[in-house]
Amino acid sequence: MLANRILANEGVLDAFGHVSARHPSDPARFIISRSLSPGQVTVDDLQLLDAGGARIGGDGRASYAEVAIHAGLYRRRADAMAVCHSHASAVIPFSVTDMALRPITHIGAVMGPRVPVWDSAMKFGDRMLVTTAEQGDSLAEAVGDGSVALMRGHGFAAAAQNLRACVMIAIRVMQDARHLSAALSLGPVTYLSAAEVKLSRSLILSPLSMDRAWGYWTSRLPR
Numbered sequence: 001m002l003a004n005r006i007l008a009n010e011g012v013l014d015a016f017g018h019v020s021a022r023h024p025s026d027p028a029r030f031i032i033s034r035s036l037s038p039g040q041v042t043v044d045d046l047q048l049l050d051a052g053g054a055r056i057g058g059d060g061r062a063s064y065a066e067v068a069i070h071a072g073l074y075r076r077r078a079d080a081m082a083v084c085h086s087h088a089s090a091v092i093p094f095s096v097t098d099m100a101l102r103p104i105t106h107i108g109a110v111m112g113p114r115v116p117v118w119d120s121a122m123k124f125g126d127r128m129l130v131t132t133a134e135q136g137d138s139l140a141e142a143v144g145d146g147s148v149a150l151m152r153g154h155g156f157a158a159a160a161q162n163l164r165a166c167v168m169i170a171i172r173v174m175q176d177a178r179h180l181s182a183a184l185s186l187g188p189v190t191y192l193s194a195a196e197v198k199l200s201r202s203l204i205l206s207p208l209s210m211d212r213a214w215g216y217w218t219s220r221l222p223r
């Protein structure tokens with residue numbers, strides 16, 4: 001529930017987009033809000049979905065249209081314990097041009113060395129919303145073993161080994177995209193090296209660092 005509020009407060013999620021967590025004791029299921037703007041989500045809004053994205057327990061409330069993004073990533077990535085889908089506008093330029101999104105800050109290293117772009121039109125025609133298992137599988141394939149993939153003209157999907165890391169990756173993908181757009185307008189850009197990405201990523205996603213970040217994000221939530 002807090003992840004929804006944090007990502008909304010930090011501008012990663014607005015009316016749309018969503019975040020989920022794999023069920024801690026039943027890995028074939030995941031927890032996600034009913035169809036609702038993330039900034040409004042309370043514990044009562046959470047739903048339990050199966051690996052196909054179907055609601056469990058007779059909950060009749062509508063789910064998000066794109067739960068297939070989450071289901072696809074949980075099916076493909078046994079290590080993924082959390083998933084986020086965002087429409088953050090800062091990443092869009094990198095999803096519709098040949099300019100790759102790569103980290104330029106040490107915290108941005110959490111996105112991994114390079115972010116692939118998934119183009120729904122390559123296999124699914126005009127349907128840009130990810131609403132089927134086939135689309136979810138295709139997007140999850142694009143994410144591969146990485147942390148995030150951009151979705152052309154749409155946003156991004158991120159997967160991580162825990163919810164806090166997922167929140168960090170989602171926030172930093174958005175922020176580094178913003179920084180990179182600004183840097184590219186000034187001149188040639190120095191990106192992090194592969195070794196810098198690897199070392200910085202492990203430090204930023206360490207428990208000590210994540211505890212501090214989580215405390216900061218929660219302290220910023222409206223009372």
Ligand SMILES: [Zn+2]
Binds near residue numbers: 087155
């Ligand atoms: Zn979407």
